[in-house]
Amino acid sequence: MRRVPLLLAAALSLLAAPASAGPYDAGFRAFLDGTIAPAAREAGVPAAVIARELAGMTPDTSLPGLGKPGGKGAPPPVNYQAEFRAPGGYFRDSQFNGLVAKGRTLARRHASTLQRIEQRYGVPGRIVLAIWARESGYGAARIPKDALRTLATRAYMGQRRDFFAKETVAALQILADGHIRRQDMKSSWGGALGQPQFLPSSFLRHAVDFDGDGKRDIWNSAPDTLASIAAYLNWYGWVKGRDWGYEAVVPASVSCTREGPDRGQPISAWTAEGVRRVKERPFPAHEVPQPGFLLMPAGRFGPAFIATDNFYVLKSYNESDVYALFVGHLADRYGNNTGFVQDWRPIKTRSRGAVRKIQLQLEARGHDVGGADGLIGFKTRRSLGAAQEKAGKPATCWLE
Known part of the structure; x- marks a missing residue:
């Protein structure tokens, strides 16, 4: 019995002791x-x-993607076991339907603010809303860190x-x-910070106090959030009066290897080669003399587009082709909630490591794949197509 007070005292001393320092x-x-x-x-x-x-x-050691600390030590290896998602997986109608309904409501609620933002920065309100949706679910996403x-x-x-x-x-x-x-x-x-998911340097450069309270509050203020997104796109060169791009039918005579922002030509030149807008709709007259760029995010296995310079401004927000296409497509669906005309066909997927191996093989043959990172960007797609053409095969610009 005399041991009980001793045990209790020992237990209390353990509770009172400070937590041990992490490694x-x-x-x-x-x-x-x-x-x-x-x-x-x-x-x-x-x-x-x-x-x-x-x-x-x-340090918050629960964060993903950490390596060993210290100076400029080597970063952790990329997880090449992660499966690459087919682009079509990002464009399910079910996810767009909810975003469209909410976006239309918010467009009405913030109509005056969005109009003033477009007047100041030249960026359409529907584009701003679509980025807000993608980054934080119109501010509803949990941002806990x-x-x-x-x-x-x-x-x-x-x-x-x-x-x-x-x-x-x-x-x-x-x-x-x-x-x-x-x-x-x-x-x-x-x-990334707040509702528009800005890195701090982007906040310092682009965040705007649009509600006039003296603070640039991208965590709680919808006007500040929306105007900051528009200011960001304006700074990166949004061309007022142009759209992001148009779904198009690309004939077999136009090789998918011509994709990319460095291989553009006037939209009139694309139409002269047989490229046409879906549903037999004409390209807007003011767009026809302007530069257009072939965009085929799944090669010949999915929808094709003629993108404008503004598509690549959207990519300044996130370098993924699929991200920029998601934003542009959602912005379109606020007006007419319909999907792409062309289907996303079943395509082969590879682990990220397997894609990287293919990229290294293409690099060894002299192709510019944009870096062997295991991701299938436009340079990898057109390099795949060029290799297919060299082998005497029809170019699909996708994995075989």
Whole structure:
């Protein structure tokens, strides 16, 4: 019985003891003090803000894609086991129907704001709404992470460490400017902020106080969010008065190897070669003399498009062809909620590692695949087509 008080005292002492430090905490602290804090001071962040925001910070080791910490160590290898998704999987009618209905409601609610945004930045409201939908479900998506901690962790032990170190400093600048409190500055697990999912440097460059309250609040203000998206696209060169692109029928005489933003020609030249808009609709007269670019995200196994310069402005938001096409297609469906005319046909998929092997083989033969990253971008697609043509086969610009 006399042992009971001793056992109780021991248990209480364990409860009162501080939690043991994680294996990376000391190194992370040295990184914050030796790298982030000096860079932030050089960027003009007050010492008091740096001390307050970095105090007690530990790395968030639950984030995906982390490697071993320390300086400029090698990033973790790409997970080449992840299956590549066929492009058609991104364009199910079921997901568009819900986004269209909600978007139409929000277009009416914010009609005056969207009109003023288009007048100022030249970007149509439907495009702005579509990006808002894709990035955060019109602001409904859960954005749970502590942005500063997430960015600092990626700068210490993630991929692109120098890049994320600069973004960490930018996040400290945002806090120093007083636009948001630390507890409210939430991000995705990748460090993207708020409803438009801006990285901190993009916030500093493009975020707008459109509701006039003195703060650029992309977490809680719909006007600030919408105007910031438009300001971003305007800065990247959105051409006022042009659309993003048009679904088109591309005859076999026009090789799919001609895809890409570096192989454009006037839309009139495409039509002279037999390319026509779907449903026998003409291209708008003001577009015909303008540059157009062949876009075939699934090669010959899916819909084809004549894209405009604005499609590649959308890609400045996210480099994926499928992302930009999703945004443009959703923007179109706010008016007429119908899918593509041409079908996405069944296509072969490969693991990301298998695609990378194919890319390396193409590079060895002198093809420019845009980097052997396991992703099938336009340079990989047209390289596949060129290899098929060289072998005497019809070019599909897709995996065999």
